[in-house]
Amino acid sequence: xxxxxxxxxxxxxxxxxxxxxxxxxxxxxxxxxxxxxxxxxxxxxxxxxxxxxxxxxxxxxxxxxxxxxxxxxxxxxxxxxxxxxxxxxxxxxxxxxxxxxxxxxxxxxxxxxxxxxxxxxxxxxxxxxxxxxxxxxxxxxxxxxxxxxxxxxxxxxxxxxxxxxxxxxxxxxxxxxxxxxxxxxxxxxxxxxxxxxxxxxxxxxxxxxxxxxxxxxxxxxxxxxxxxxxxxxxxxxxxxxxxxxxxxxxxxxxxxxxxxxxxxxxxxxxxxxxxxxxxxxxxxxxxxxxxxxxxxxxxxxxxxxxxxxxxxxxxxxxxxxxxxxxxxxxxxxxxxxxxxxxxxxxxxxxxxxxxxxxxxxxxxxxxxxxxxxxxxxxxxxxxxxxxxxxxxxxxxxxxxxxxxxxxxxxxxxxxxxxxxxxxxxxxxxxxxxxxxxxxxxxxxxxxxxxxxxxxxxxxxxxxxxxxxxxxxxxxxxxxxxxxxxxxxxxxxxxxxxxxxxxxxx
Amino acid sequence: xxxxxxxxxxxxxxxxxxxxxxxxxxxxxxxxxxxxxxxxxxxxxxxxxxxxxxxxxxxxxxxxxxxxxxxxxxxxxxxxxxxxxxxxxxxxxxxxxxxxxxxxxxxxxxxxxxxxxxxxxxxxxxxxxxxxxxxxxxxxxxxxxxxxxxxxxxxxxxxxxxxxxxxxxxxxxxxxxxxxxxxxxxxxxxxxxxxxxxxxxxxxxxxxxxxxxxxxxxxxxxxxxxxxxxxxxxxxxxxxxxxxxxxxxxxxxxxxxxxxxxxxxxxxxxxxxxxxxxxxxxxxxxxxxxxxxxxxxxxxxxxxxxxxxxxxxxxxxxxxxxxxxxxxxxxxxxxxxxxxxxxxxx
Ligand SMILES: Nc1ncnc2c1ncn2[C@@H]1O[C@H](COP(=O)(O)OP(=O)(O)O)[C@@H](O)[C@H]1O
Ligand SMILES: [Mg+2]
Numbered sequence: 001x002x003x004x005x006x007x008x009x010x011x012x013x014x015x016x017x018x019x020x021x022x023x024x025x026x027x028x029x030x031x032x033x034x035x036x037x038x039x040x041x042x043x044x045x046x047x048x049x050x051x052x053x054x055x056x057x058x059x060x061x062x063x064x065x066x067x068x069x070x071x072x073x074x075x076x077x078x079x080x081x082x083x084x085x086x087x088x089x090x091x092x093x094x095x096x097x098x099x100x101x102x103x104x105x106x107x108x109x110x111x112x113x114x115x116x117x118x119x120x121x122x123x124x125x126x127x128x129x130x131x132x133x134x135x136x137x138x139x140x141x142x143x144x145x146x147x148x149x150x151x152x153x154x155x156x157x158x159x160x161x162x163x164x165x166x167x168x169x170x171x172x173x174x175x176x177x178x179x180x181x182x183x184x185x186x187x188x189x190x191x192x193x194x195x196x197x198x199x200x201x202x203x204x205x206x207x208x209x210x211x212x213x214x215x216x217x218x219x220x221x222x223x224x225x226x227x228x229x230x231x232x233x234x235x236x237x238x239x240x241x242x243x244x245x246x247x248x249x250x251x252x253x254x255x256x257x258x259x260x261x262x263x264x265x266x267x268x269x270x271x272x273x274x275x276x277x278x279x280x281x282x283x284x285x286x287x288x289x290x291x292x293x294x295x296x297x298x299x300x301x302x303x304x305x306x307x308x309x310x311x312x313x314x315x316x317x318x319x320x321x322x323x324x325x326x327x328x329x330x331x332x333x334x335x336x337x338x339x340x341x342x343x344x345x346x347x348x349x350x351x352x353x354x355x356x357x358x359x360x361x362x363x364x365x366x367x368x369x370x371x372x373x374x375x376x377x378x379x380x381x382x383x384x385x386x387x388x389x390x391x392x393x394x395x396x397x398x399x400x401x402x403x404x405x406x407x408x409x410x411x412x413x414x415x416x417x418x419x420x421x422x423x424x425x426x427x428x429x430x431x432x433x434x435x436x437x438x439x440x441x442x443x444x445x446x447x448x449x450x451x452x453x454x455x456x457x458x459x460x461x462x463x464x465x466x467x468x469x470x471x472x473x474x475x476x477x478x479x480x481x482x483x484x485x486x487x488x489x490x491x492x493x494x495x496x497x498x499x500x501x502x503x504x505x
Numbered sequence: 506x507x508x509x510x511x512x513x514x515x516x517x518x519x520x521x522x523x524x525x526x527x528x529x530x531x532x533x534x535x536x537x538x539x540x541x542x543x544x545x546x547x548x549x550x551x552x553x554x555x556x557x558x559x560x561x562x563x564x565x566x567x568x569x570x571x572x573x574x575x576x577x578x579x580x581x582x583x584x585x586x587x588x589x590x591x592x593x594x595x596x597x598x599x600x601x602x603x604x605x606x607x608x609x610x611x612x613x614x615x616x617x618x619x620x621x622x623x624x625x626x627x628x629x630x631x632x633x634x635x636x637x638x639x640x641x642x643x644x645x646x647x648x649x650x651x652x653x654x655x656x657x658x659x660x661x662x663x664x665x666x667x668x669x670x671x672x673x674x675x676x677x678x679x680x681x682x683x684x685x686x687x688x689x690x691x692x693x694x695x696x697x698x699x700x701x702x703x704x705x706x707x708x709x710x711x712x713x714x715x716x717x718x719x720x721x722x723x724x725x726x727x728x729x730x731x732x733x734x735x736x737x738x739x740x741x742x743x744x745x746x747x748x749x750x751x752x753x754x755x756x757x758x759x760x761x762x763x764x765x766x767x768x769x770x771x772x773x774x775x776x777x778x779x780x781x782x783x784x785x786x787x788x789x790x791x792x793x794x795x796x797x798x799x800x801x802x803x804x805x806x807x808x809x810x811x812x813x814x815x816x817x818x819x820x821x822x823x824x825x826x827x828x829x830x831x832x833x834x835x836x837x838x839x840x841x842x843x844x845x846x847x848x849x850x851x
Contacts, residue, residue: 061726082728097723099716101786110716110727113709120707149840 010073011036012201013058013089013170018067020053022403025395027053030067031227033220035170035201040192042212042233043205044245045222046435047407048393051205052094054222055174058203059091060084082111090168092176094205094406096155100148105130107147108162133161138187152179152344153296160188164195171195172203175406177211178433181296189215207435209238223247246437253436254468255444257451261471262286264322265455266338266424268307271316276302277479280316284424284455289446291470291490292459294499298476300459301343304426308340309333320424334363337423341413341430343459349413352402356394357383359401360416386415391441407438414445425449428459443469463492477501535780535835539795543802550806557809560686566802567691568681568756572597573797575694575749576768577775578701579742581793584776585705586738587718587785588636588643593746594768595654596628600750601760602658605667608754614676621751622744628654629743633736655766662762669758680755690752697745702790714738718785774821775800778828799824 011034020028027050035041043051056062058069060078068075071087078084084091098107105126106113114125130143139157141150147158156179163171171192177185192202192215206212212219213233221228221244228244266284271277277299284290292300306313312328319325320336333340342349350359360383384397390411394404401412410430417425427446431439446469450456460466466473473490475483475498483498551557576593583590600621607617628650635646669677683689705711717724717731724731754760779796781788803820807813 059726080728080730081726082730085728091726093726097720097726099719099723099786101719102712102716106712106716110713111709111729113712115709119709121709121712123707 009037011070012072014070014073015054015057015064016068016070018054018057018064018069020050020057020062020065023395026225028057028064028222029225029227031222031225033227033230035203037169037199037201038196039218040196040202040204040216042216042219043203043222044212044219044241046245046437048224048405049222049245049435050225051222052174052405053225055091055093055172055203055205058084058170058172059089085111085166088167088169090163090166090171092156092159092163092171092173094174096152096159098147098150098155098158101146103144103146104141104150104158105143107158108133108165112166129165130161133165136164137161137191153181153184156180157184160191164191168195168200170201170203174205175207175433176204177206177208185211207433207439209241209436212241213238221245242436245435253440253443254465255440255447256289256469257447259287259451259471261288262453265320266307266457267319267322268303269317269319271303271306271318272314273302273306273311274314277306277476280476280481282474282481282484284457286423286453286455287450288471289450289456289458289469291466291473292457292476293461293463293466293473293495294476296461298499299479300476301428303476304340304428304457304459307333308338308426310340334420337421339363339417339420339422339425341417341425341427343428343432349416350401350409353400355398356387356392356401356404356412357397359412360386360419363416363420382419383415386419387412390415390418390445407434410434410442411438414442418449422454424455424457426457426459429461430458431460431462431465439465463495466490466495467492475499535832536789536792536795538831539779539792539799543795543799546799546802546806550809554809554811557806562805563686564683564688566805567686568688569805570798570801571688571690571694572749572753572756573771573775573801574794575697575745575752576772577779577793577797578694578698578790579745579749580772580776581779581781581788581790582701582705582714582738583643583742584773584781584783585714585718585785585788586735587721588735588738589647589773589783590629590632590739590742591644591647591769591773592628592632592650592654593742593772594765594770595651595658596625596743596746596765597750597753597768598760598763598765599628599654599658599661600624600747601754601764602662602667602762604751605672605754605760608673608676609667609671614673614679617676617754618748618751621754622747625743625745625747625750626740627743629740629746630736632743633739636739637732637735651769659762664762666761667754667759672754672758676755677758680752680758690756693748693752697748698790698794701741705790710734710737715786719787771800771821772797774825778824780828780832782832796828 014034016032017030018028019026019030031050031054033054043054045051053062057064060081060083069078070076076087099110108130109126114122114129116122127143134141134143137157137160141154141157147155150158156176160176176188180188196202204212204216216233218230219233219241220230221241223245262285264283265286269281271280280303294300302311305311307318309325309328309330309332317324320333320338323336325336326332357380361379380397387394387397392408392411392415394408401409404412430446431442434442446456446458458466458469467490470490471487473485473495474481475485475495477499478501482501485494485498547558556562576597580590580593603624604617604621607620608614632647632650635641635650636643639646679689683691705714713724713729713734716727717729717734721731753764775797776793777783777796778799779788779792779794781793800821804814804817807816
């Protein structure tokens with residue numbers, strides 16, 4: 001646990017013995033961290049370890065309960081995010097923080113717009129500066145387009161552009177890559193390298209360990225709010241890092257149990273939604289985990305939404321347990337035993353301001369309503385049951401879901417749907433943006449469900465996850481199912497070939 | 506995803522996306538639609554009753570709209586920040602009476618107007634402080650101040666009344682005078698309207714009002730002084746309401762303890778009909794002003810067409826619901842159009 005020799009440059013930004021609590025939750029305990037000019041520093045830790053809290057402390061959002069923030073070696077007290085920004089600290093938060101009603105250009109330059117005479121905004125210069133940033137990131141987004149309706153990845157790109165829009169001495173990124181594709185990540189890393197060469201300090205959080213090893217020189221690990229180590233990455237292996245994060249050897253990440261598939265639980269026949277996907281047919285049997293792979297935008301999520309009835313289909317049929325489903329009727333799909341855990345848990349899966357208990361309870365209103373009134377006791381015990389089963393980490397079950405870390409939010413979404421005791425479970429990107437420890441738990445859970453006879457359809461862009469968990473892999477390319485590969489033949493090469501449309505027909 | 510493939514040369518200028526143009530058009534259309542409804546209504550009335558658009562007719566139409574336009578402009582700023590000010594009716598009443606009392610005692614008209622505005626600023630500050638400091642929804646806070654201000658007004662005014670006879674002639678003449686068909690009061694309201702619209706578009710703090718109505722949490726993270734901005738919006742709303750109070754006095758000359766009660770609902774209707782979204786972040790003061798014009802002219806149109814004025818309230822209600830329905834449908838359309846864009850880029 002060595003710090004670099006003190007003869008080098010002084011840290012631009014540092015934390016010294018910082019603690020921060022939210023009620024009973026001690027999010028940070030005596031944490032120290034030093035960021036040097038020209039280094040890319042990783043911050044590692046499981047969900048809930050306190051990474052986002054640390055970042056918000058550096059960014060002036062939270063004030064430490066004790067300890068100090070040091071800027072160029074001198075203690076500072078940021079009175080708000082504006083102060084930190086003025087000190088040259090740019091932050092990309094985990095949750096996109098855009099203004100849906102304002103244009104992309106305004107979003108990027110909010111608070112620091114180019115001015116012309118009489119203090120007026122220079123709209124032209126703002127537009128031009130935005131275009132320049134877009135070019136630097138090599139993306140095509142119209143600066144005048146409102147942020148409303150942007151895909152998660154595009155939102156993230158706007159966030160990155162925002163952070164780059166001023167000459168930051170410190171760039172802090174909280175899981176910026178969670179929603180990005182490979183080429184976008186590569187582009188982001190190029191920008192990060194340029195900044196590093198210009199002498200900026202970068203603090204980087206990612207759950208993709210290979211990214212940490214690719215771009216960072218040093219890593220600080222947190223566990224349960226406590227500082228574990230700050231050390232150079234050279235010479236470390238991914239396993240070393242995981243051990244620091246979880247404090248134990250990780251059980252197998254893909255605990256797939258072998259099962260003999262039962263009868264057909266979900267059958268999709270020639271399903272078509274015009275302009276979105278065409279002629280999609282497949283079956284999922286009881287006890288099976290079927291992976292649905294493909295590039296982002298191949299139409300996988302759209303198929304799942306149509307099957308569940310959120311979107312209508314134009315042709316084809318869907319049946320669950322031999323019974324045909326009604327087109328565009330999620331309630332009948334639920335009644336038939338189908339459950340869908342959506343991709344974007346913030347927008348579709350959870351009511352963020354509602355309690356954990358009530359979020360889990362939402363799907364069970366039918367069973368917990370007596371004579372038209374909610375039976376709160378029944379709801380609470382049912383929710384507690386599932387929260388415990390899934391080992392959700394929370395202070396009180398009555399706390400708002402928004403106070404949970406990403407992985408624990410994902411568990412709440414899962415709990416909400418598992419509480420309906422589905423026969424068929426569709427999960428869309430079940431482990432996106434969650435840490436390895438929680439990821440392994442989610443995998444174990446899916447595996448157990450399958451062993452209990454649930455048919456699982458798992459949409460995932462995480463190839464090792466698909467290969468590790470699925471009995472069969474379906475691959476989509478541009479709205480069509482291009483391959484069905486049994487577990488024994490599924491490799492990165494075969495799946496990617498089908499996903500990019502290179503497979504032999 | 507809207508990403509260029511590496512072999513594509515970076516383009517100098519991103520062509521305006523169809524989606525942007527669509528959204529632009531929709532928002533321009535929103536104001537255009539009210540303008541068209543307004544003009545059609547006036548045209549139909551004129552066709553049915555050729556006496557309607559005489560010089561005096563136009564003047565009355567404008568005079569009636571002026572005060573509502575002014576208060577609607579102030580209210581828009583508050584609504585844009587995802588708040589609301591329900592106390593405007595009470596503020597209007599008390600500022601009008603204060604200005605009247607001062608003038609009754611032989612005061613100077615200009616000082617009277619300043620007095621009304623300052624009193625309005627005071628109540629605006631009170632609302633703004635309560636809303637931005639307390640964690641209580643604006644609806645509840647300003648419902649409270651609505652009653653408090655009205656209560657103070659009732660105790661102070663009692664059964665007293667101010668009539669035009671108590672006021673200086675110049676003041677009353679100014680209230681009904683104008684440049685041919687355009688009343689002076691309407692010109693003042695127009696000046697406030699244009700200045701506010703310009704401020705909202707061209708000044709950082711104006712854009713920040715939209716930002717914090719659009720996403721309050723993000724506004725905080727962007728370092729926007731949220732409380733200060735909300736306080737400013739309420740203060741501005743109070744100030745123009747005070748100005749409107751003085752103008753009410755000049756126009757009608759008649760003020761008692763009941764003046765302005767129930768006015769807040771008309772104001773909020775005008776703002777919403779004018780396309781300022783109640784959940785904040787979008788809309789324009791021009792839209793709100795048009796909404797105010799539309800609502801007040803119904804009052805003149807119906808009698809001119811020989812329809813009983815008992816219909817006025819019902820028609821206002823229908824307009825309001827229509828406006829909300831249209832906004833909702835348009836919002837859904839726009840959202841799906843933007844989504845389709847994204848999908849096609851993928
Ligand atoms: N605003 C808040 N209120 C209450 N608890 C919070 C808040 N922010 C974070 N926490 C809690 O603090 C702990 C650390 O969270 P966080 O910093 O988000 O972790 P990470 O980013 O490493 O996943 C978690 O237990 C989380 O529930
Ligand atoms: Mg986090």
